[in-house]
Amino acid sequence: MGAPSxxxxxxxxxxxxxxxxxxxxxxxxAEDRHHLxxxxxxxxxxxxxxxxxxxxxxxxxxxxxxxxxxxxxxxxDPRPAPPITVAFAVVKGERPELTVQKLTxxxxxxxxxFVAERGVVRWDATKTDRQARRLADIARHAAMQCRRTWLPxxxxxxxxxxxxxxxxxxxxxLAGGAxxxxxxxxxxxxxxxxxxxxxxxxxxRVRIGANVLRAETAxxxxxxxxxxxxxxxVQEAATSGHHV
Numbered sequence: 001m002g003a004p005s006x007x008x009x010x011x012x013x014x015x016x017x018x019x020x021x022x023x024x025x026x027x028x029x030a031e032d033r034h035h036l037x038x039x040x041x042x043x044x045x046x047x048x049x050x051x052x053x054x055x056x057x058x059x060x061x062x063x064x065x066x067x068x069x070x071x072x073x074x075x076x077d078p079r080p081a082p083p084i085t086v087a088f089a090v091v092k093g094e095r096p097e098l099t100v101q102k103l104t105x106x107x108x109x110x111x112x113x114f115v116a117e118r119g120v121v122r123w124d125a126t127k128t129d130r131q132a133r134r135l136a137d138i139a140r141h142a143a144m145q146c147r148r149t150w151l152p153x154x155x156x157x158x159x160x161x162x163x164x165x166x167x168x169x170x171x172x173x174l175a176g177g178a179x180x181x182x183x184x185x186x187x188x189x190x191x192x193x194x195x196x197x198x199x200x201x202x203x204x205r206v207r208i209g210a211n212v213l214r215a216e217t218a219x220x221x222x223x224x225x226x227x228x229x230x231x232x233x234v235q236e237a238a239t240s241g242h243h244v
Contacts (some may be wrong), residue, residue, distance in 0.1 A: 008072060009059040011147035014049040016040050018144055019151070026050045026060050026068040032144075033066050047071065053143075053151035055079055077149045083109040084226045085185040087163040088219040089116035090123065095216040100135045104142035104152050106223040107230075111139070112155040114163045118192035123157055132156050163187055164201045171198075172218055176205030178237035179225045186226065188219040 011017045016036050020026045028036070036042045044064045051057035059072035088099055090113050103111050113135070115122065123131060136154045143151050163169065163185075170176070170183035171194060179186070183204055191214060208221045228234045 009047045009049060011049045011051070011057055011149060014059065014147075015042055015046050016048045016144075017147045018048060018050050019053050019140060020050045020068075021052070023050065023052055023056055023058055023074050024070075026058070026070060028066045028068065030066065036062060049147075051149040053140075053149075055150050057149045079150060080107065080109065080230060082181055082184045082230070084223070084230060085110040085112065085166065086219055086223050086226075087112040087114050087158070087166070087169075087185065087187045089114060089119045089188060089190040089215060090121045090157060091119065091190055091215045092121055095214075096131070097135065097138050099216045099219045100138050100154065101142045102220045103223045104139045104148070105146045106220070106227045107148065108152055108223045108227070109150070110153040110155065111135075112158055112163055114158040114160055114187070116160060116190045116192075117195035117198060119190040120192075128157050160187075160198055160201075164198075164203055170204040170206045171201075172208050172222055173205040174207055174210075174212070176207040179206045179208065179222070179229065180236050181226070181229050184226065186222045188215065188222055191215050 018028060018032045020028065042062050044062050046062045048060055048062055049057050050060050050068060055077045056074055058070060058074045060068040061071050063069055086103055086108050090096060096113055100111055139152050139154050164187065166185045168183050169185040169187060172186055172188045183206060186206060208218060208225060213221065229236060
């Protein structure tokens with residue numbers, strides 16, 4: 001696997017980016033072919049990039065049908081480190097879908113919906129399956145739009161105990177300290193706040209702002225802060241350990 005030259009087409013410079021099952025014989029799904037042709041308005045021969053969702057990608061050219069013409073070697077992008085996880089309490093309506101879309105755009109590696117004690121939403125088995133497929137589909141399309149080569153992992157809905165037991169987990173809380181990559185997994189509760197039993201779990205706490213935020217805003221803010229820290233766009237606060 002090689003590295004692209006400075007003049008080569010990359011996921012960030014191509015006209016479009018898509019995911020395929022086989023990079024050796026790249027073939028678009030019917031939905032993606034329609035999107036590129038009808039929405040993005042690409043024509044046969046236009047440059048695109050395709051990825052397997054596990055960090056590997058290559059340049060290609062759009063064909064007249066679903067098959068693509070490979071136009072470069074396969075490139076392997078390293079997985080961003082450390083991996084970042086945002087676990088968010090399930091809330092009403094389409095807000096979980098918005099949360100997954102924006103966290104995918106921000107580069108979060110693992111997204112986990114969970115049931116909080118004060119949350120008012122409870123998904124039954126049928127809805128859990130349907131939502132899992134829906135959220136995975138939203139993440140895939142968001143990853144195409146923002147040109148990711150690593151698809152995020154989208155968990156099925158979990159319990160609070162399950163997400164609280166993840167390595168490096170911390171609670172988003174107004175009483176916490178500054179975000180830190182020492183806590184790369186952050187749990188975001190419902191708008192009703194954390195229940196006493198959840199507060200008693202003994203997890204560190206991180207503060208993500210001075211105001212009470214809507215659940216989806218809080219989750220997206222957590223993702224933006226952790227992504228900025230990992231990309232060295234901002235520096236960790238020297239006092240971040242004082243409150244956690």
